[in-house]
Amino acid sequence: xxxxxxxxxxxxxxxxxxxxxxxxxxxxxxxxxxxxxxxxxxxxxxxxxxxxxxxxxxxxxxxxxxxxxxxxxxxxxxxxxxxxxxxxxxxxxxxxxxxxxxxxxxxxxxxxxxxxxxxxxxxxxxxxxxxxxxxxxxxxxxxxxxxxxxxxxxxxxxxxxxxxxxxxxxxxxxxxxxxxxxxxxxxxxxxxxxxxxxxxxxxxxxxxxxxxxxxxxxxxxxxxxxxxxxxxxxxxxxxxxxxxxxxxxxxxxxxxxxxxxxxxxxxxxxxxxxxxxxxxxxxxxxxxxxxxxxxxxxxxxxxxxxxxxxxxxxxxxxxxxxxxxxxxxxxxxxxxxxxxxxxxxxxxxxxxxxxxxxxxxxxxxxxxxxxxxxxxxxxxxxxxxxxxxxxxxxxxxxxxxxxxxxxxxxxxxxxxxxxxxxxxxx
Numbered sequence: 001x002x003x004x005x006x007x008x009x010x011x012x013x014x015x016x017x018x019x020x021x022x023x024x025x026x027x028x029x030x031x032x033x034x035x036x037x038x039x040x041x042x043x044x045x046x047x048x049x050x051x052x053x054x055x056x057x058x059x060x061x062x063x064x065x066x067x068x069x070x071x072x073x074x075x076x077x078x079x080x081x082x083x084x085x086x087x088x089x090x091x092x093x094x095x096x097x098x099x100x101x102x103x104x105x106x107x108x109x110x111x112x113x114x115x116x117x118x119x120x121x122x123x124x125x126x127x128x129x130x131x132x133x134x135x136x137x138x139x140x141x142x143x144x145x146x147x148x149x150x151x152x153x154x155x156x157x158x159x160x161x162x163x164x165x166x167x168x169x170x171x172x173x174x175x176x177x178x179x180x181x182x183x184x185x186x187x188x189x190x191x192x193x194x195x196x197x198x199x200x201x202x203x204x205x206x207x208x209x210x211x212x213x214x215x216x217x218x219x220x221x222x223x224x225x226x227x228x229x230x231x232x233x234x235x236x237x238x239x240x241x242x243x244x245x246x247x248x249x250x251x252x253x254x255x256x257x258x259x260x261x262x263x264x265x266x267x268x269x270x271x272x273x274x275x276x277x278x279x280x281x282x283x284x285x286x287x288x289x290x291x292x293x294x295x296x297x298x299x300x301x302x303x304x305x306x307x308x309x310x311x312x313x314x315x316x317x318x319x320x321x322x323x324x325x326x327x328x329x330x331x332x333x334x335x336x337x338x339x340x341x342x343x344x345x346x347x348x349x350x351x352x353x354x355x356x357x358x359x360x361x362x363x364x365x366x367x368x369x370x371x372x373x374x375x376x377x378x379x380x381x382x383x384x385x386x387x388x389x390x391x392x393x394x395x396x397x398x399x400x401x402x403x404x405x406x407x408x409x410x411x412x413x414x415x416x417x418x419x420x421x422x423x424x425x426x
């Protein structure tokens with residue numbers, strides 16, 4: 001999405017807040033009804049894409065893990081790279097859960113869900129681990145999709161993806177079809193997202209008209225929680241790992257990677273930052289061949305900001321917003337998605353997919369998921385800058401750690417001239 005689109009979304013947020021305030025101040029019921037209808041239509045459009053998006057992303061993601069093959073050395077490097085991805089993701093999601101819990105982001109106001117949603121939440125609240133396991137496997141494959149039982153859809157997707165992975169070439173026609181379906185769903189989501197400025201205006205306007213300026217504080221609390229989390233990862237977690245495990249000075253790391261991090265913050269794109277990220281890893285002493293493998297892999301599976309920290313905080317925010325108390329197993333589910341979800345959605349990972357997958361995995365109803373995601377989308381441009389910079393820092397950090405352990409890290413201030421590439425960030 002362009003910067004102009006990001007500004008349009010922010011403009012929609014401001015416009016919605018103004019219209020909501022006017023609706024409340026003047027008691028204009030017609031305006032409140034209009035805002036509610038606009039927000040509801042946008043939420044419904046997002047809601048019907050949740051199940052196909054989650055299913056196709058998991059299936060093609062699991063199958064794509066086959067690309068890590070290619071010899072013992074490649075397998076060992078790939079395995080250690082993924083292990084460090086998992087370790088740092090676990091740290092990030094743990095930090096996100098801690099910050100989200102302590103800050104109480106989203107608390108202080110309760111968005112009333114529909115009667116049907118309340119009933120479904122009540123049914124889930126009465127369950128335990130055995131109830132969860134019993135409800136995990138659908139008795140009817142098509143019913144799981146038709147009735148919106150997303151946790152069952154996640155289970156089916158994992159099972160089907162694992163089977164397709166095991167069958168290899170025999171399953172290629174199915175994989176190709178699923179990949180095409182995923183592309184189609186992504187295209188539809190893209191079209192829907194273009195309506196975000198209007199949808200956000202409707203959702204925020206409805207919230208302000210209903211709850212007044214009380215709704216501003218929860219949004220600010222989410223922004224503050226995400227930025228604090230990203231700052232802790234950048235200023236504490238990565239520096240400690242770099243110094244203790246990688247033997248690299250954090251000051252040298254940030255001095256070398258500053259251009260990449262700065263460009264990531266402004267562009268909000270790990271992919272666009274890839275040439276700068278790879279060069280930063282090489283300049284830090286990482287073998288160019290390994291850097292050429294690890295950094296691109298990281299752009300799709302290594303997103304501590306978007307795929308670990310943010311989904312944890314945003315999930316707690318949305319749960320607090322709807323007055324939903326999460327059980328211990330749901331916290332475990334959030335952590336599991338952060339650690340394994342990025343691998344299972346390799347090549348498709350982004351904050352939208354990961355947040356949707358996280359909310360789905362812990363069993364929240366589609367209506368809550370769609371509404372919650374739509375609400376946080378309104379302030380996404382603000383959040384995405386810090387998240388992307390954190391992603392890129394992690395994508396450079398892990399290759400340094402693995403290269404140190406494999407003896408592929410050259411101790412020097414800069415890569416030799418013949419290993420350097422001209423990079424144009426413009």
